[in-house]
Amino acid sequence: MIQSLRGMNDILSEEFERFEYFLSTASTIAKRYGFHYIETPLLEETALFKRSVGESSDIVGKEMYQFIDKGENDVCLRPEGTAGVVRAFVQHKLDKKGGIHRFYYHGPMFRYERPQKGRLREFHQFGVESFGVDSVYEDALMIMMVADILKALGIGYRLKLNSLGDQNCMPAYREKLVSFIESCGEAICGDCERRKLTNPIRVLDCKNEACQALYTNAPKLIYNLCDGCQSDFDTLKIILDQHDISYEIDTNLVRGLDYYSKTAFEFVSDNIGSQSAIAGGGRYDRLIEFLDGKPTPAVGFALGIERLMELIVMPESVREGYYLGAMDAAALAPILKAAEKIRRSDKAVVEYEPRSLKAHLKGADRINARYCAVIGENELAQNSIWVKDLVEKTESLILLNDFFV
Numbered sequence: 044m045i046q047s048l049r050g051m052n053d054i055l056s057e058e059f060e061r062f063e064y065f066l067s068t069a070s071t072i073a074k075r076y077g078f079h080y081i082e083t084p085l086l087e088e089t090a091l092f093k094r095s096v097g098e099s100s101d102i103v104g105k106e107m108y109q110f111i112d113k114g115e116n117d118v119c120l121r122p123e124g125t126a127g128v129v130r131a132f133v134q135h136k137l138d139k140k141g142g143i144h145r146f147y148y149h150g151p152m153f154r155y156e157r158p159q160k161g162r163l164r165e166f167h168q169f170g171v172e173s174f175g176v177d178s179v180y181e182d183a184l185m186i187m188m189v190a191d192i193l194k195a196l197g198i199g200y201r202l203k204l205n206s207l208g209d210q211n212c213m214p215a216y217r218e219k220l221v222s223f224i225e226s227c228g229e230a231i232c233g234d235c236e237r238r239k240l241t242n243p244i245r246v247l248d249c250k251n252e253a254c255q256a257l258y259t260n261a262p263k264l265i266y267n268l269c270d271g272c273q274s275d276f277d278t279l280k281i282i283l284d285q286h287d288i289s290y291e292i293d294t295n296l297v298r299g300l301d302y303y304s305k306t307a308f309e310f311v312s313d314n315i316g317s318q319s320a321i322a323g324g325g326r327y328d329r330l331i332e333f334l335d336g337k338p339t340p341a342v343g344f345a346l347g348i349e350r351l352m353e354l355i356v357m358p359e360s361v362r363e364g365y366y367l368g369a370m371d372a373a374a375l376a377p378i379l380k381a382a383e384k385i386r387r388s389d390k391a392v393v394e395y396e397p398r399s400l401k402a403h404l405k406g407a408d409r410i411n412a413r414y415c416a417v418i419g420e421n422e423l424a425q426n427s428i429w430v431k432d433l434v435e436k437t438e439s440l441i442l443l444n445d446f447f448v
């Protein structure tokens with residue numbers, strides 16, 4: 044039997060209800076914040092991710108689903124959504140147009156990671172990207188939107204916050220950090236040795252415990268911010284306080300993608316095991332120019348849908364729509380006609396096999412229908428349909444001509 048690939052899952056029945064519930068809740072909230080849906084391709088040129096997510100990141104360095112297509116193009120399945128949205132933004136000249144552009148999206152992402160609970164090779168993100176606002180109020184808006192989505196789904200969280208500085212404060216900090224790393228000598232791991240040369244700040248995020256112990260005394264960027272970054276970070280904290288969103292400052296939060304500057308944040312859950320990040324995001328003011336666009340401030344986030352699935356508190360399911368069945372083979376034709384009429388405004392599910400009334404009532408229960416509508420010999424003779432409201436527990440006989448007119 045052919046099985047799905049490792050780390051790639053089907054989403055079936057009850058789980059799909061959760062998935063759909065998540066998407067409709069998150070999309071409704073994104074629209075309320077003034078965001079518009081954007082769809083970008085799953086397959087992009089590999090260069091897009093190398094130039095945005097960054098060659099020094101694990102995502103690009105180790106985890107890409109990359110291949111040469113039949114036209115000899117170097118392509119890969121998207122490992123995340125931001126790069127594609129930025130490419131579309133630049134390609135369609137929205138950067139030249141100016142103004143504010145706010146997008147939301149959802150769909151599958153692909154990373155060739157070692158599968159485990161909460162870590163898949165194909166997973167789904169819901170994300171938003173905002174272009175053209177350099178005010179830190181937009182950073183706060185992102186965090187408030189994630190908080191709203193999680194609240195609507197009944198999901199608790201901890202919010203981790205950091206500032207990654209900008210081109211004014213980052214270079215001097217990077218020098219300080221590199222001399223600190225060098226002072227650690229050969230005690231650091233091979234990955235950190237590589238990071239020291241490519242993107243030193245990523246050492247702070249190293250999962251190796253020995254490295255972590257060494258880095259407790261490392262200089263922290265948060266204490267080396269320039270005035271502009273410091274003032275934005277202070278304002279962000281004030282806005283969050285005003286909106287009762289609690290946060291922890293995490294000086295080691297550097298995020299796994301290279302494009303961030305200034306605000307970086309992660310929402311974590313303590314109830315889903317070691318892969319605890321349920322959402323992440325931040326500001327990426329330089330990315331648009333890295334991808335040949337006009338410099339444009341930008342900020343965004345993405346939620347990992349699979350990691351949220353088991354945490355979602357579903358609303359109590361309500362009976363809805365019609366279950367229809369014939370008690371006599373000759374009654375199937377009017378049943379199908381009745382179903383066609385219902386579907387113009389409501390849900391209708393038909394059982395094709397003639398069954399007893401008791402069996403049909405069971406069938407209606409099974410699909411959680413609000414109404415059970417049946418035609419048997421008597422109803423046929425009277426050109427009518429028998430309908431039971433399974434919530435109100437009332438029954439009625441309705442002339443077919445008067446049914447859903």
Ligand code: HAM
Nearest residue numbers: 123125161162163166320321322323324343344345347
């Ligand atoms: P990210 O932190 O790499 O950020 O991913 C966002 C979320 O996707 C994570 O917090 C996690 O919930 C989920 N996720 C990541 N990898 C996996 C995996 N292998 N299996 C299951 N879930 C996973 C980004 O992707 C950025 N594009 C976010 C962003 C948007 N920043 C600015 N705009």
